[in-house]
Amino acid sequence: MSAETVSETVVPARAPWSGLVRAGQFLSIVDLGGNQAVDFLLYDAADTDLRYSAQNTVAAAGALFLTTGSVLRDVEHRPMATVTADDCGRHDTIGGACSKESNTLRYGHQAWGQHACVENFLHEGARWGLGKRDLTGNVNWFMNVPVEDDGCLGIVDGLSAPGLQVTMRAERDLIALISNCPQINNPCNAFDPTPVKAVVTAADRATEGGGRA
Amino acid sequence: MTGSASAQADTPEDSATATTYAARDHARAQESAATVADRSWVPADTFPDTTDHPEGQRLVWAETVAGGGYAHKVLAPGAVVELTDLEGESCAQLALFWAGRPWERLCVADTVKVQWNAYLGAGALLLSDQGRALASLDLDESGRHDTFCGAATAEQNRERFGDGEPWSATPAARELLKLAAAKNDLAPRDLPPTVSLFKGVKADPDGRLRWTGGAGAGARVRIRAEAPLLVMLANTPHPLDPREDYTVSSLRVLAWKDRPTAPDDPLWESTPEIRRALSNTAEFLGAAA
Ligand SMILES: [Zn+2]
Numbered sequence: 001m002s003a004e005t006v007s008e009t010v011v012p013a014r015a016p017w018s019g020l021v022r023a024g025q026f027l028s029i030v031d032l033g034g035n036q037a038v039d040f041l042l043y044d045a046a047d048t049d050l051r052y053s054a055q056n057t058v059a060a061a062g063a064l065f066l067t068t069g070s071v072l073r074d075v076e077h078r079p080m081a082t083v084t085a086d087d088c089g090r091h092d093t094i095g096g097a098c099s100k101e102s103n104t105l106r107y108g109h110q111a112w113g114q115h116a117c118v119e120n121f122l123h124e125g126a127r128w129g130l131g132k133r134d135l136t137g138n139v140n141w142f143m144n145v146p147v148e149d150d151g152c153l154g155i156v157d158g159l160s161a162p163g164l165q166v167t168m169r170a171e172r173d174l175i176a177l178i179s180n181c182p183q184i185n186n187p188c189n190a191f192d193p194t195p196v197k198a199v200v201t202a203a204d205r206a207t208e209g210g211g212r213a
Numbered sequence: 214m215t216g217s218a219s220a221q222a223d224t225p226e227d228s229a230t231a232t233t234y235a236a237r238d239h240a241r242a243q244e245s246a247a248t249v250a251d252r253s254w255v256p257a258d259t260f261p262d263t264t265d266h267p268e269g270q271r272l273v274w275a276e277t278v279a280g281g282g283y284a285h286k287v288l289a290p291g292a293v294v295e296l297t298d299l300e301g302e303s304c305a306q307l308a309l310f311w312a313g314r315p316w317e318r319l320c321v322a323d324t325v326k327v328q329w330n331a332y333l334g335a336g337a338l339l340l341s342d343q344g345r346a347l348a349s350l351d352l353d354e355s356g357r358h359d360t361f362c363g364a365a366t367a368e369q370n371r372e373r374f375g376d377g378e379p380w381s382a383t384p385a386a387r388e389l390l391k392l393a394a395a396k397n398d399l400a401p402r403d404l405p406p407t408v409s410l411f412k413g414v415k416a417d418p419d420g421r422l423r424w425t426g427g428a429g430a431g432a433r434v435r436i437r438a439e440a441p442l443l444v445m446l447a448n449t450p451h452p453l454d455p456r457e458d459y460t461v462s463s464l465r466v467l468a469w470k471d472r473p474t475a476p477d478d479p480l481w482e483s484t485p486e487i488r489r490a491l492s493n494t495a496e497f498l499g500a501a502a
Contacts (some may be wrong), residue, residue: 038229038422043325048402049400049401049402051402053363053406054322054362054363054406055361055362055363055406055407056320056363056366056369058361058362058422059361059362059363059365059369059452059453060369062421062422062453063419063420063421063422064361064416064420064422065419065420066321075366075404076366076367076368076387076388077366077368077369078242078368090345093323094322094325094331094361095326096320096321096322096323096325096326097321097322099342099344100344101342101345101493102323102326102327102340102342102344103344104329104344104489104493105323105327105340105344105486105489105490105493106486108485108489109489118342132316133316133400133402133403134403135342135465136406137320137321137322137406138322144285145326146418147331147416147418147420149415149418150330151330151331151332152329152330153325153326153329153330153331154326154329170446199334205348
């Protein structure tokens with residue numbers, strides 16, 4: 001990467017990542033192996049009470065899916081980040097994070113022993129003083145969750161592919177929290193969790209990081 | 214002070230509240246003279262209209278929440294809350310918590326994902342973030358609800374109506390829920406995503422949202438507490454309500470004692486996900502009992 005790269009981290013399969021993204025900087029997430037759900041939360045670095053709100057993001061846009069131009073909003077409706085480039089075309093706002101607890105509902109109690117995104121969020125969030133009360137509905141980059149006319153919704157086969165990426169610009173100083181989803185019971189990771197890359201770049205550089213969008 | 218006020222101060226015998234004794238009489242005369250329709254009834258069984266809830270069930274909550282108002286209550290497992298959209302323009306923003314363990318709270322994402330449906334209706338559960346049923350929807354005469362958009366914020370109400378503060382004529386749901394939370398020693402970060410009852414939204418295949426409005430006056434929804442429940446609700450316009458005016462009418466809340474869903478009830482085995490969520494709740498309550 002160029003000199004404007006602030007940080008570049010390969011997040012192993014099943015692992016969390018977090019980092020500070022300063023106002024004006026760009027965060028890109030690269031789906032290295034293809035069809036890898038990346039669970040994602042944002043907090044205002046100056047006041048972590050101000051965190052991503054899926055519902056405000058959706059209500060303001062009048063639309064469920066995220067893509068280029070989408071504005072991620074906080075619990076008070078204010079912009080946190082803007083998607084500036086997107087190779088995939090559709091990302092989920094309503095499916096939330098997998099947990100050991102919800103796995104028991106979705107698949108049965110035999111699934112309790114499996115690792116899950118909420119474990120990652122709790123583990124990684126603790127580094128920033130964030131706990132259980134701070135978790136909320138998250139973005140799922142690269143995850144495909146259609147809603148049928150009768151309301152039936154579910155995680156179906158993904159639209160992503162190896163190397164596709166999404167880039168967002170921070171509208172203020174943000175803590176970004178990632179869980180590279182370890183789920184193996186549905187197609188959100190194509191039944192095979194793989195690494196992703198998180199890249200933070202300086203203000204004037206990263207617009208070219210978003211690929212063909 | 215104005216001239217008339219100082220004149221009044223010179224003639225205390227003309228004022229109903231010039232002395233402590235007069236002020237006390239004045240205060241005590243207000244209850245019997247009141248004609249306010251949007252109010253609570255305590256004890257709840259003094260609620261005047263006894264025709265609207267099942268016979269023999271003891272009311273534990275009776276309140277009519279004005280448009281722009283909010284309410285909150287702690288309920289025992291099994292309590293049934295009946296919400297009625299009296300005039301067709303109420304919209305209840307609902308937040309639920311496990312009473313006494315408020316870090317376990319309504320999880321809208323799990324509610325729609327686990328049950329494979331975004332549109333709430335009779336037979337749906339409201340799930341916690343810990344894989345347990347907090348409540349079940351017993352009755353739904355509306356069919357117009359929303360899990361996508363949540364509670365309007367002060368910022369959004371300022372843009373739409375010019376103000377969103379609790380003391381304004383156009384309070385925002387989130388501001389009211391913050392107050393309900395504070396009275397339960399909870400902070401804004403404890404407020405989860407909410408569900409809207411009585412005003413609906415549908416998604417088209419591209420994910421674009423369409424406001425479907427309400428079902429008209431008199432529609433009822435019954436919510437059964439499957440766990441000890443802290444209920445908070447704000448009665449405010451839906452965030453996607455396209456009307457320029459702050460349009461919201463009174464919401465009636467009645468609750469009575471009943472029992473949680475049991476394994477021989479049809480709901481228990483209605484889906485594998487519902488069976489496991491109700492089982493998780495029953496297991497937790499059983500172990501702690
Ligand atoms: Zn996951």
